Amino acid sequence: MFKIIxxxxxxxxxxxxxxxxxxxxxxxxxxxxxxxYLDIEQKKLDASTQLIWKNISMDTITELYFHLYxxxxxxxxxxxxxxxxxxxxLTKDIDEECGWxxxxxxxxxxxxxxxxxxxxxxxxxxxxxxxxxxxxxVPLEIPLLPGQAHVFNFQWQAKIPKTMPRTGYNKDxxxxxxxFPKVGVYEPAGMRFSKDGQWNCHQYHSSGEYYADFGNYDVxxxxxxxxVVASSGELKGQTKKGDRKTWQFxxxxxxxxxxxxxxxxxxxxxxxxHTKIQLYTYPYKDHFKSRYFSTIKFCMQxxxxxxxxYPYNTLSIVDPPIHGMFTGGMEYPTLITSLSFCFFPxxxxxxxxxxxxxxxxxxxxxMVATHEVEETWMDEGIxxxxxxxxxxxxxxxxxxxxxxxxxxxxxxxxxxxEFFGSGNETIAPNSIKSWNYKHGGYGDIAYNKTAxxxxxxxxxxxxxxxxxxxxxxxxxxxxxxxxxxxxxxxxNDMVVAELPGKFPDGMDWYxxxxxxxxxxxxxxxxxISNDENQSPRGFLSNLEDCSTVEDEHKKYKNRVVVxxxxxxxxxxxxxLTFEGGIKKLYNWDGQNRSYDITLHSDKKxxxxxxxxDFKVMLDKxxxxxxxxxxxxxxxxxxxLKKVMTSLQHIMESVTLLI
Amino acid sequence: xxxxxxxxxxxWQFLIRHKWIISLLYGFNLVFALLAIGPFNSYIENxxxxxxxxxxLANQFDYSIxxxxxxxxxxxxxxxxxxxxxxxxxxxxxxxxxxxxFLGMYQKSLIKGHSKIKEFWSSGITFFFKFLRLNIYIxxxxxxxxxxxxxxFMKDGLDVFKMESEVALISxxxxxxxxxxxxGFFISIFRDVARSNIIISNPKYIHKTNLQSLKSxxxxxxxxxxLINLIFLAIICLIFYTLKGIEAVWLSxxxxxxxxxxxxxxxxxxxxxxxxxxx
Numbered sequence: 037m038f039k040i041i042x043x044x045x046x047x048x049x050x051x052x053x054x055x056x057x058x059x060x061x062x063x064x065x066x067x068x069x070x071x072x073y074l075d076i077e078q079k080k081l082d083a084s085t086q087l088i089w090k091n092i093s094m095d096t097i098t099e100l101y102f103h104l105y106x107x108x109x110x111x112x113x114x115x116x117x118x119x120x121x122x123x124x125x126l127t128k129d130i131d132e133e134c135g136w137x138x139x140x141x142x143x144x145x146x147x148x149x150x151x152x153x154x155x156x157x158x159x160x161x162x163x164x165x166x167x168x169x170x171x172x173x174v175p176l177e178i179p180l181l182p183g184q185a186h187v188f189n190f191q192w193q194a195k196i197p198k199t200m201p202r203t204g205y206n207k208d209x210x211x212x213x214x215x216f217p218k219v220g221v222y223e224p225a226g227m228r229f230s231k232d233g234q235w236n237c238h239q240y241h242s243s244g245e246y247y248a249d250f251g252n253y254d255v256x257x258x259x260x261x262x263x264v265v266a267s268s269g270e271l272k273g274q275t276k277k278g279d280r281k282t283w284q285f286x287x288x289x290x291x292x293x294x295x296x297x298x299x300x301x302x303x304x305x306x307x308x309x310h311t312k313i314q315l316y317t318y319p320y321k322d323h324f325k326s327r328y329f330s331t332i333k334f335c336m337q338x339x340x341x342x343x344x345x346y347p348y349n350t351l352s353i354v355d356p357p358i359h360g361m362f363t364g365g366m367e368y369p370t371l372i373t374s375l376s377f378c379f380f381p382x383x384x385x386x387x388x389x390x391x392x393x394x395x396x397x398x399x400x401x402x403m404v405a406t407h408e409v410e411e412t413w414m415d416e417g418i419x420x421x422x423x424x425x426x427x428x429x430x431x432x433x434x435x436x437x438x439x440x441x442x443x444x445x446x447x448x449x450x451x452x453x454e455f456f457g458s459g460n461e462t463i464a465p466n467s468i469k470s471w472n473y474k475h476g477g478y479g480d481i482a483y484n485k486t487a488x489x490x491x492x493x494x495x496x497x498x499x500x501x502x503x504x505x506x507x508x509x510x511x512x513x514x515x516x517x518x519x520x521x522x523x524x525x526x527x528n529d530m531v532v533a534e535l536p537g538k539f540p541d542g543m544d545w546y547x548x549x550x551x552x553x554x555x556x557x558x559x560x561x562x563x564i565s566n567d568e569n570q571s572p573r574g575f576l577s578n579l580e581d582c583s584t585v586e587d588e589h590k591k592y593k594n595r596v597v598v599x600x601x602x603x604x605x606x607x608x609x610x611x612l613t614f615e616g617g618i619k620k621l622y623n624w625d626g627q628n629r630s631y632d633i634t635l636h637s638d639k640k641x642x643x644x645x646x647x648x649d650f651k652v653m654l655d656k657x658x659x660x661x662x663x664x665x666x667x668x669x670x671x672x673x674x675x676l677k678k679v680m681t682s683l684q685h686i687m688e689s690v691t692l693l694i
Numbered sequence: 695x696x697x698x699x700x701x702x703x704x705x706w707q708f709l710i711r712h713k714w715i716i717s718l719l720y721g722f723n724l725v726f727a728l729l730a731i732g733p734f735n736s737y738i739e740n741x742x743x744x745x746x747x748x749x750x751l752a753n754q755f756d757y758s759i760x761x762x763x764x765x766x767x768x769x770x771x772x773x774x775x776x777x778x779x780x781x782x783x784x785x786x787x788x789x790x791x792x793x794x795x796f797l798g799m800y801q802k803s804l805i806k807g808h809s810k811i812k813e814f815w816s817s818g819i820t821f822f823f824k825f826l827r828l829n830i831y832i833x834x835x836x837x838x839x840x841x842x843x844x845x846x847f848m849k850d851g852l853d854v855f856k857m858e859s860e861v862a863l864i865s866x867x868x869x870x871x872x873x874x875x876x877x878g879f880f881i882s883i884f885r886d887v888a889r890s891n892i893i894i895s896n897p898k899y900i901h902k903t904n905l906q907s908l909k910s911x912x913x914x915x916x917x918x919x920x921l922i923n924l925i926f927l928a929i930i931c932l933i934f935y936t937l938k939g940i941e942a943v944w945l946s947x948x949x950x951x952x953x954x955x956x957x958x959x960x961x962x963x964x965x966x967x968x969x970x971x972x973x
Contacts, residue, residue, distance in 0.1 A: 358859055661745075676738065693878075
């Protein structure tokens with residue numbers, strides 16, 4: 037009886053705590069209250085956590101699963117390192133100074149004080165690697181009934197790894213990502229791909245991290261007094277005690293919490309609407325602040341207009357020092373990291389690219405909380421798509437990645453070239469889990485291929501409808517966990533509603549090719565011919581008159597053959613140019629291997645282009661998209677002149693030196 | 695100083711009297727460039743002949759098209775560049791021969807007051823291998839200088855995780871680049887003085903004259919003559935870069951050819967003026 041009363045009281049208390057904040061944006065399943073002590077000498081964290089976890093399912097929960105990500109860095113036998121291999125630079129660090137890290141829960145109690153520590157055990161749901169300790173199962177003494185929230189208290193310690201991918205320390209720079217014991221996601225039947233209720237808590241793999249429930253965080257970090265802390269959430273206060281200082285940050289409706297500290301950070305501030313933007317950088321890189329602020333404000337405005345408002349009051353941008361570059365270019369809730377070197381000229385747009393890319397993740401990963409490990413493309417791919425659009429809009433289509441000494445390249449074209457130059461175009465489909473890219477292609481396919489097929493999709497349905505659908509997708513699924521099926525459903529429903537004549541059956545035919553298939557795309561003009569028209573002749577109207585019907589207006593029989601040289605099938609436009617410059621546009625459904633347009637006309641077709649506006653960005657070869665009857669001698673001459681004069685001067689320059 | 699200016703003036707007068715030298719140098723440069731571009735031309739025709747993308751590429755740097763060429767037709771690029779490299783080597787050999795030729799000819803004209811075309815060819819033959827050897831020494835000097843600089847540049851290692859910041863590395867880079875320019879300035883003086891001494895004394899072995907040349911490299915007259923020549927080069931470079939934005943294809947081609955002619959003039963005048971001042 038006592039237990040029932042106690043549990044009811046706890047549940048009421050927890051429910052109150054979970055709802056105490058301003059209007060909740062999410063279901064706030066996992067809420068953390070943490071006290072952290074950073075020992076910079078021992079490179080250790082000493083921490084206590086109070087977790088309030090809400091069972092929003094109709095199932096009774098008998099165990100909790102936790103990510104102990106730092107255990108991925110415990111030794112070379114973890115799944116993380118078995119997949120990735122231990123890099124040479126890390127081996128060197130291990131030799132000089134033990135760079136390994138770990139996470140250890142020393143005491144775990146439920147709300148009634150039951151000690152659950154002894155029952156905890158490491159599990160390996162993905163690969164049965166007994167040496168991997170990145171997932172911990174905690175059996176409960178008191179099961180959580182549907183709708184209940186329980187409090188759990190645990191003490192834990194962590195040895196901070198050195199220069200590990202995206203986290204750890206180097207010199208006096210500390211960065212804490214994937215650092216605390218974090219509860220997995222319980223997926224009731226019907227959520228995403230779950231047939232029965234199940235925990236979704238993967239081991240830490242070499243690629244992909246995110247999948248977590250939303251919640252509120254109240255974190256107090258005790259650090260040396262001269263250290264400056266940047267963190268997810270809003271700064272709520274600082275308390276000095278002796279040579280230490282405690283920084284308190286609170287974050288609401290977020291899926292993770294990350295922080296960093298260093299005695300050298302300088303802080304610059306700006307704002308966009310209600311959001312305070314803070315740039316944490318090192319003094320010698322302070323000159324990048326105007327580049328960062330102008331870019332991020334443009335990006336925030338773009339996403340505000342195209343998807344929806346960024347609801348948080350803060351955004352922290354961290355530009356780590358060179359010895360902390362292992363943490364550069366990553367996304368965390370309300371905190372993103374970029375990377376710059378003090379000598380970067382304006383024409384190298386890496387800082388802009390990173391800050392835009394990582395900020396887009398606030399929408400696709402943080403607010404629309406997809407599963408990065410299981411469906412990487414929904415996180416990185418959609419982000420890469422918007423990265424191209426925003427950067428090209430902000431800095432120009434052909435200059436948004438590099439614009440130095442006449443070498444120019446836009447973001448979209450850079451990503452396209454990266455994909456087709458990778459050699460991994462067909463190595464795996466887009467739909468596999470991150471750790472199944474065993475032979476390469478993770479970045480190429482999850483990031484670049486997705487961006488390309490989204491650009492192609494935009495070309496097919498039009499920018500306006502694309503924006504409308506993506507906005508609908510964001511608004512429907514923000515602060516939830518959609519799967520690819522949810523994404524596809526929104527596209528199918530809206531495309532059928534808006535373009536019933538063009539795509540009456542929706543877009544499944546397209547997604548099945550680009551998501552589940554490994555084919556590439558190449559449409560080409562195979563040939564153009566302009567034969568003299570053969571007039572109809574013979575016994576045309578009866579059996580007595582043998583005649584020829586001349587038609588002066590149809591002097592030529594023009595025939596243009598278009599070929600689908602690769603597997604992917606999409607509808608394409610074909611533009612024909614006749615003598616005198618008249619152009620005509622045709623459309624081909626792109627289904628068969630080849631297609632011809634035969635036209636009887638008094639003028640010759642002199643040029644043909646398939647996909648003349650380069651809407652099909654998945655097309656791997658743009659050079660064969662057009663074909664002319666005559667050689668493009670002006671273009672060839674012009675290019676040769678340029679190359680020849682360059683050669684002449686280079687040759688003369690060599691003789692100048694010796 | 696007046697001797698320096700006099701030498702510089704005399705070198706120009708010699709060049710004006712023997713304009714055919716420039717025509718010859720330019721002609722060979724053009725022929726080598728045309729030969730070198732042959733495989734590239736075939737390659738371009740093969741890839742682009744009937745595609746509109748060639749027009750885009752001719753008008754602007756287009757990363758997409760370049761990468762499509764590399765990805766789809768990349769196998770031909772390597773062969774094209776190997777061919778280019780072999781023509782580069784041949785051009786360097788020709789330039790060595792031509793430099794020996796016009797310097798020998800100028801030496802004759804300083805002695806006799808006039809010179810003949812055949813002296814260009816005979817001097818080329820006489821001094822070619824000596825100049826070639828000197829070229830190899832110059833290349834070795836550059837290799838040693840750059841290697842030493844690289845060692846200095848990397849003295850604290852290039853492990854980014856060990857660096858406090860990149861500032862020191864970048865400062866060092868700019869300092870070494872400046873030093874390379876300064877050393878390049880003196881190495882080019884040494885080269886011209888050494889060439890002059892080879893022409894003047896025609897030694898069996900060039901070591902002695904090289905040592906002698908090294909000693910006189912830092913003479914004020916050599917430094918000032920080198921500076922005068924560099925000012926001329928800087929002016930023509932500046933004019934060219936001012937006119938570089940012209941978009942008309944033929945006009946920009948002509949401008950770049952004029953620029954090349956002036957660069958060839960610079961080479962001849964520099965060599966001849968050093969020869970006279972070293973006498």
